[in-house]
Amino acid sequence: MADQVDTMSDAELRTKLAEHGFPIMPITASTRKLLVKKLKMVLDNKTKPRNSVDKVESRRSLARYSSGEESDLDSSNISKEKRSRRATTGGAMLPPVTNKSRRIPLKKDSPIKRDIDKGSESEDEKSPVRTHEEVETVTTRRVTRTYAANDQDDYETGSDSDVDAEKKPSSPLRSSSRSSDYISSTLPSNDPSPSPPRSSLFSRPTLSNTNFSSSLSSSDHLNSIRSRLGLTSSLADRPSGSSFTSNYTSSAFQPSTSTIDEVESPYLSNFTRRLSSLKAEPPKPTTFLDRDTTNGSPLIPRRSFISGVPRSEIIDYKASNDKKFLKNNLVSLALVALVALFFFCLVFMYIVKKNDITSVVDDQNSVIPICQFNLPGHRPGFNCVPQEQVIHAKNLLKVIHPKLTECAAEYKCGKPGALPYVTEREIIDLASARVDVNQCRKDLNNLQVLLVNNPRWGINVVQTENLYSPDVKYIPITSVDMVVQQRNKGSVALALSDPSTPISCLFVNTLYSAGTTIAVIGILSVLLLGLQRFYKYYIHCQKKKSEEIYSMVEQIIDVISQETEDSGEPYISVDHVRDTLISPQNREKMSSVWDAAVKFIQKNESRVRMEVQSVDGEDCRVWRWIASHNSPKRSTSWQGQAFVTQEGSVNNLTVSPTPCLKIRNMFDKNDTNPNLRTVIQDVILEKCERSNILHIDIESASCCVYVKCATPADAGIVYKNLHGWWYEGRLITVKYLRLERYMQRFPGSPSSGFYLKPSRLRRTWDE
Amino acid sequence: MSSTSQKHRNFVAEPMGEKPVTDLAGVGEVLGKRLETAGFDKAYVVLGQFLVLKKDKELFQEWMKETCSANSKQSADCYQCLKDWCDEFL
Numbered sequence: 001m002a003d004q005v006d007t008m009s010d011a012e013l014r015t016k017l018a019e020h021g022f023p024i025m026p027i028t029a030s031t032r033k034l035l036v037k038k039l040k041m042v043l044d045n046k047t048k049p050r051n052s053v054d055k056v057e058s059r060r061s062l063a064r065y066s067s068g069e070e071s072d073l074d075s076s077n078i079s080k081e082k083r084s085r086r087a088t089t090g091g092a093m094l095p096p097v098t099n100k101s102r103r104i105p106l107k108k109d110s111p112i113k114r115d116i117d118k119g120s121e122s123e124d125e126k127s128p129v130r131t132h133e134e135v136e137t138v139t140t141r142r143v144t145r146t147y148a149a150n151d152q153d154d155y156e157t158g159s160d161s162d163v164d165a166e167k168k169p170s171s172p173l174r175s176s177s178r179s180s181d182y183i184s185s186t187l188p189s190n191d192p193s194p195s196p197p198r199s200s201l202f203s204r205p206t207l208s209n210t211n212f213s214s215s216l217s218s219s220d221h222l223n224s225i226r227s228r229l230g231l232t233s234s235l236a237d238r239p240s241g242s243s244f245t246s247n248y249t250s251s252a253f254q255p256s257t258s259t260i261d262e263v264e265s266p267y268l269s270n271f272t273r274r275l276s277s278l279k280a281e282p283p284k285p286t287t288f289l290d291r292d293t294t295n296g297s298p299l300i301p302r303r304s305f306i307s308g309v310p311r312s313e314i315i316d317y318k319a320s321n322d323k324k325f326l327k328n329n330l331v332s333l334a335l336v337a338l339v340a341l342f343f344f345c346l347v348f349m350y351i352v353k354k355n356d357i358t359s360v361v362d363d364q365n366s367v368i369p370i371c372q373f374n375l376p377g378h379r380p381g382f383n384c385v386p387q388e389q390v391i392h393a394k395n396l397l398k399v400i401h402p403k404l405t406e407c408a409a410e411y412k413c414g415k416p417g418a419l420p421y422v423t424e425r426e427i428i429d430l431a432s433a434r435v436d437v438n439q440c441r442k443d444l445n446n447l448q449v450l451l452v453n454n455p456r457w458g459i460n461v462v463q464t465e466n467l468y469s470p471d472v473k474y475i476p477i478t479s480v481d482m483v484v485q486q487r488n489k490g491s492v493a494l495a496l497s498d499p500s501t502p503i504s505c506l507f508v509n510t511l512y513s514a515g516t517t518i519a520v521i522g523i524l525s526v527l528l529l530g531l532q533r534f535y536k537y538y539i540h541c542q543k544k545k546s547e548e549i550y551s552m553v554e555q556i557i558d559v560i561s562q563e564t565e566d567s568g569e570p571y572i573s574v575d576h577v578r579d580t581l582i583s584p585q586n587r588e589k590m591s592s593v594w595d596a597a598v599k600f601i602q603k604n605e606s607r608v609r610m611e612v613q614s615v616d617g618e619d620c621r622v623w624r625w626i627a628s629h630n631s632p633k634r635s636t637s638w639q640g641q642a643f644v645t646q647e648g649s650v651n652n653l654t655v656s657p658t659p660c661l662k663i664r665n666m667f668d669k670n671d672t673n674p675n676l677r678t679v680i681q682d683v684i685l686e687k688c689e690r691s692n693i694l695h696i697d698i699e700s701a702s703c704c705v706y707v708k709c710a711t712p713a714d715a716g717i718v719y720k721n722l723h724g725w726w727y728e729g730r731l732i733t734v735k736y737l738r739l740e741r742y743m744q745r746f747p748g749s750p751s752s753g754f755y756l757k758p759s760r761l762r763r764t765w766d767e
Numbered sequence: 768m769s770s771t772s773q774k775h776r777n778f779v780a781e782p783m784g785e786k787p788v789t790d791l792a793g794v795g796e797v798l799g800k801r802l803e804t805a806g807f808d809k810a811y812v813v814l815g816q817f818l819v820l821k822k823d824k825e826l827f828q829e830w831m832k833e834t835c836s837a838n839s840k841q842s843a844d845c846y847q848c849l850k851d852w853c854d855e856f857l
């Protein structure tokens with residue numbers, strides 16, 4: 001179907017295109033091939049669904065790849081099938097019809113592609129020798145391949161000349177002779193179409209080249225891609241081939257190598273096809289990669305076959321390995337866990353031990369002043385302890401220690417009324433349950449002596465400040481004498497020196513303090529936020545007010561200028577202005593704004609002067625509009641006319657002799673504006689919009705602008721509009737110029753056609 | 768395309784007259800030479816082709832690619848340039 005497209009007449013082509021929804025357009029020599037190509041593409045896409053495999057791959061130009069394959073599928077000889085496949089791919093790319101149609105794919109080749117072809121051509125010169133070596137060792141099938149490659153060489157020169165001759169497309173004689181050459185040099189089953197087989201066969205030598213000489217320097221990056229490609233496929237190919245030749249006879253394994261090639265060849269032809277349409281489809285690499293993976297998958301079993309171990313076994317081995325590894329890890333993990341546990345226990349024990357008072361008390365390092373009755377200074381219960389009383393004192397300590405801890409904890413937790421110490425009275429009350437009070441008293445005295453001597457025990461003898469005061473202050477007593485002194489006052493107590501807080505209590509305390517902090521922060525932030533809001537509001541109000549004032553000022557000035565202009569009086573009463581601007585119901589409300597506006601005008605407005613005038617016999621404040629008649633807005637560039645050029649003046653020529661003008665002094669010699677030409681052009685065109693100007697050019701050397709109008713009458717208009725005007729401080733003079741001189745100077749200037757228009761937008765232009 | 772090139776603006780600013788093909792946006796020296804060898808030596812010849820292709824963007828870009836191996840950016844620039852010119856002056 002695609003063949004017919006090439007031979008179609010213009011009318012047929014047009015109807016076909018219309019069928020496929022293309023716009024009907026004239027078919028000329030230059031558009032025809034484009035349209036033919038489009039139609040082919042559409043037809044290809046429509047015929048494609050026949051074969052699902054190739055649909056995606058050869059969207060562009062390979063319509064009949066699949067059909068060709070089908071037709072040759074029955075061929076028994078593998079090598080023949082291989083070759084015919086190559087041929088059919090070629091045929092698919094290019095139906096050998098007319099000269100015109102052949103030019104399409106050729107032209108499609110980018111210069112890059114041509115480079116590739118040339119590059120691989122040079123490689124090709126070396127490759128046949130190498131492939132011969134390869135062929136001898138591996139299979140007989142390869143012989144045909146190299147044979148084809150050699151054919152290719154002959155054929156290649158022909159096609160190469162075609163590339164050169166491409167600039168002169170009309171050479172039917174050459175192309176026909178080429179195709180006949182080709183037919184004679186290759187087997188008859190080949191489709192005699194030149195260019196596509198060239199590319200598909202080219203990949204073959206490149207592949208073998210990279211197979212046997214790995215250090216191949218490719219000049220082009222595309223070429224390198226191709227060779228890399230060849231390498232990837234050869235990775236699978238090479239080991240299998242070598243192992244086969246070393247272990248077995250080559251004939252025995254011929255089928256298997258042929259399967260390799262079966263895997264390879266569509267791959268390569270696909271790739272070369274891709275290469276041929278490389279320029280047309282940039283996002284190819286991704287699809288190409290896809291194909292790479294799919295092509296690679298059938299190679300995997302072969303690889304495992306080489307290694308001699310089935311793939312599944314490898315997986316099993318790997319899995320068992322993993323298990324072993326896990327086992328080893330288990331031991332080490334257990335060790336780590338044990339160590340962690342050990343340290344944890346250590347810490348725990350340390351914590352527990354710290355609180356264990358008995359172990360501390362029974363420590364041998366404690367200082368125990370034993371009373372020796374032969375020494376005079378020793379008084380039991382005051383500065384020493386009798387030997388037999390030590391154990392009782394220690395027992396008492398063990399009894400009261402829980403109570404002490406409890407008191408300290410309660411105090412730390414902030415329980416109301418809790419004290420951090422235990423007084424003597426409480427201790428005696430506690431202990432008298434077991435022993436009698438006197439013994440208890442004695443024990444307590446001894447204990448106090450011991451405690452003072454052993455600060456390490458963690459319990460202080462303290463002196464309470466005031467037993468019933470709300471703030472529980474106490475001072476640790478460090479000398480036995482002090483104890484005795486305070487004991488008489490009855491203000492001695494025991495307290496833990498560094499009481500530890502219970503965890504729950506700690507938690508509550510932390511929560512409480514955190515809550516307090518958060519509350520404080522919250523209040524502060526709310527305050528800040530409010531402040532910021534207020535500030536913003538204040539700023540907003542200020543802004544609004546000032547805006548109001550400014551708008552009021554503007555209104556006032558408008559009113560003043562308007563009224564003074566209308567009434568003819570140069571002043572206007574202030575109150576009158578207020579009454580015109582502000583409606584009665586708003587006057588009270590707006591009074592502050594009004595006052596501010598009045599003040600502003602008095603201060604900052606130079607065009608308005610406030611004075612007192614007697615209006616109708618009454619003195620009142622008035623605003624006088626002292627701005628002189630403000631000049632009408634005019635262009636910055638045109639500053640007025642120096643002398644008259646209207647009808648009848650001496651400067652006016654009655655008849656314009658030529659359509660060309662020369663304008664002097666419009667710009668400076670050292671004008672550095674890069675867009676000078678456009679600026680001047682625009683300025684002139686805007687000034688002389690009623691005349692038809694064909695051409696404007698400037699000459700920087702003589703500071704002249706040359707203008708060419710459509711008719712002499714137009715030139716006259718331009719002359720009148722420009723001559724004698726001030727432009728940016730320079731006086732312009734215009735002279736007529738003879739057309740011949742003008743054409744001499746600007747030979748390329750148009751003599752008719754479009755009139756120039758200003759390039760920028762129309763500016764407001766008051767004259 | 769958010770903004771146009773200076774070349775584009777210059778071309779669209781005025782009638783093309785006898786401008787060479789290289790004055791078209793997207794057509795540089797190389798493409799200009801290729802177009803000239805293909806017979807498209809003036810901008811108005813390209814305009815003619817542009818009009819023959821009925822201002823169809825796809826076809827025009829395809830044609831640019833075939834004729835002077837323009838890439839898609841170049842051909843899109845050229846197309847836009849001619850289109851704007853036509854909108855302005857035609």
